Amino acid sequence: xxxxIILDGKFVSxxxxxNLKEEIKNIGATNTRPxxxxxxxVGDNPAxxxxxxxxxxxxxxxxxxxxxxxxxxxxxxxxxMDTIDRLNNDSEIDGxxxxxxxxxxxxxxxxxxxxxxxxxxxxxxxxxxxxxMLSLPCYLPATPYGILALLEHYNLSTSGKHVVxxxxxxxxxxxxxxxxxxxAKYGNATVxxxxxxxxxxxxxxLQADIIIAAIGRVGFISPDMVKDGAIIIDxxxxxxxxxxxxxGYRLVGDVDYEGLKAKCKAITxxxxxxxxxxxxxxxxxxxxxxxxxxxxxx
Numbered sequence: 001x002x003x004x005i006i007l008d009g010k011f012v013s014x015x016x017x018x019n020l021k022e023e024i025k026n027i028g029a030t031n032t033r034p035x036x037x038x039x040x041x042v043g044d045n046p047a048x049x050x051x052x053x054x055x056x057x058x059x060x061x062x063x064x065x066x067x068x069x070x071x072x073x074x075x076x077x078x079x080x081m082d083t084i085d086r087l088n089n090d091s092e093i094d095g096x097x098x099x100x101x102x103x104x105x106x107x108x109x110x111x112x113x114x115x116x117x118x119x120x121x122x123x124x125x126x127x128x129x130x131x132x133m134l135s136l137p138c139y140l141p142a143t144p145y146g147i148l149a150l151l152e153h154y155n156l157s158t159s160g161k162h163v164v165x166x167x168x169x170x171x172x173x174x175x176x177x178x179x180x181x182x183x184a185k186y187g188n189a190t191v192x193x194x195x196x197x198x199x200x201x202x203x204x205x206l207q208a209d210i211i212i213a214a215i216g217r218v219g220f221i222s223p224d225m226v227k228d229g230a231i232i233i234d235x236x237x238x239x240x241x242x243x244x245x246x247x248g249y250r251l252v253g254d255v256d257y258e259g260l261k262a263k264c265k266a267i268t269x270x271x272x273x274x275x276x277x278x279x280x281x282x283x284x285x286x287x288x289x290x291x292x293x294x295x296x297x298x
Contacts, residue, residue, distance in 0.1 A: 005154060005266035007233070009146070012153045013276035017062040020287050024063040027291065035290035036065040037121065037283070038087055038096035042080065042106065043073030048099045055097075058279045064286060067093070073103050080106060081114055088116040094289040095121030095139075097282065118292070121285035124171060132175065135182055139285045144176040146277030147212070147233055148186045149284075156210075156231055156266060159188040164205050166221065166254070167214035168195040172235055176212055201225075213254035221255035223263060232260060232267040235274050 024034055037059055039052050052068060059066035069083060080098075087096045096119055102108050117127035123141035131138035140148075151158065163180050167173040177193040180186070192204050196215075205211055205225040213221045214235035226232065236254030253270030261267060268274055 004261050004264045005156075007150055007154060007266055007268040007273055009150055009268060009273045009276040012150055013058075013146075013280035014061075015153070016149065016280040017058060017283065020283055021061070021063040023287065024290075028063075033092070034063055034065050035094050035287050036067065036092055037286045038067040038069060038093050040069045040071065040080070040083060040087075040096065040098045042071045042075060042099070042102055045101070048101070052099050055279055055282065058283060062283050062287075064283060077106055077110065080111065084111065084114045088114075088119060091293075093119065094293055095119045095286040097122045118289065121282055121289060122171075123175075123285065129170075129175065133178055135184070139288070140179070140281070141171055141175045142281040142285065143172045143214075143235060143274060143278045144179050145281035145284070146279075147176065147235075147274060148179060149281065150233075150268070150274070150277050151186055154266065158186050158210065161189045161209040162207055163189045163191045163210040163212065164208035165191060165193050165212045165214070166195075166201070166205070167212075167216070167235070168193055169214060172214040173212075176214070211255075215254050217254055218252055219254070219256045221260070223256060223259040226260055226263060228263045229265045230263075232264050233274065234268045234270050237270055237275060 028034055039055060041048060041052050056066045056068065071080060071083065087093050098111050102111065112124050115125055117125045120128055121139055123139040128138040132140060158180055165173050165177045173193060177191045180189040181191045194201055194204060202225050205221065206227050208230055210231045211221060211226060212233045212235065216236055216238065218238045218240055232255055234253035234255045238252055239249045240252045241248065242250040251271050257267065257269065
């Protein structure tokens with residue numbers, strides 16, 4: 001079998017950021033302000049702080065203004081909701097996110113519902129999810145949107161293919177299954193959505209032309225679960241103890257990357273695959289919000 005295509009999300013996301021920067025530059029020639037993305041970070045979770053820092057750096061690379069709103073881990077639900085309300089009503093902010101996970105005393109569902117849909121650049125609000133189901137203009141959830149952009153860059157068709165999605169979360173698995181089944185250029189697939197209660201998972205994954213793994217378990221998708229020539233999209237990002245590394249661990253995905261490379265048509269690495277594309281999608285949604293705002297002002 002030919003060498004697999006390594007779906008390099010780091011490279012593709014950089015190309016997207018370069019295109020966004022040029023688009024912002026061209027529209028910005030009319031003296032409008034640049035796009036502005038804000039992030040609310042509650043507490044001091046090291047992983048969350050790292051993710052937000054990466055998003056801020058990506059904004060800088062794209063010509064997007066960024067603002068970090070830091071709240072203590074002990075902040076109340078009311079304080080967080082007040083902050084969201086302030087950003088909802090700030091005309092200088094085109095979109096914002098609330099970095100997850102949140103402390104246990106915060107109601108995540110209430111937070112999601114409080115973000116106004118036209119600034120919900122993470123694409124989590126029910127209004128955006130509902131519009132997505134109806135193929136209406138909306139902000140797509142960032143990770144599924146990023147995966148679609150990655151498939152498009154590498155010209156990997158989904159039409160008529162059998163896609164098995166492993167994991168049914170509301171932010172990745174479920175919206176991914178809907179997007180790929182829609183009547184669209186990167187849709188028209190027959191999609192099977194699987195989860196922890198699926199009894200014949202191996203039988204289903206062996207039928208799949210494309211597997212999207214988003215289950216949060218190290219190396220869960222093994223070579224005996226995948227047919228030759230399949231495309232593997234690994235959404236997982238897990239810490240695996242590794243004393244040989246300076247940090248004492250390394251990041252791995254939900255698939256056995258080394259074991260699967262030899263039999264795949266294409267595969268995403270971890271890190272450097274889906275992760276950078278999620279950030280790129282967030283930026284694309286922010287720029288789209290900015291353009292809509294700009295058009296309204298003209």
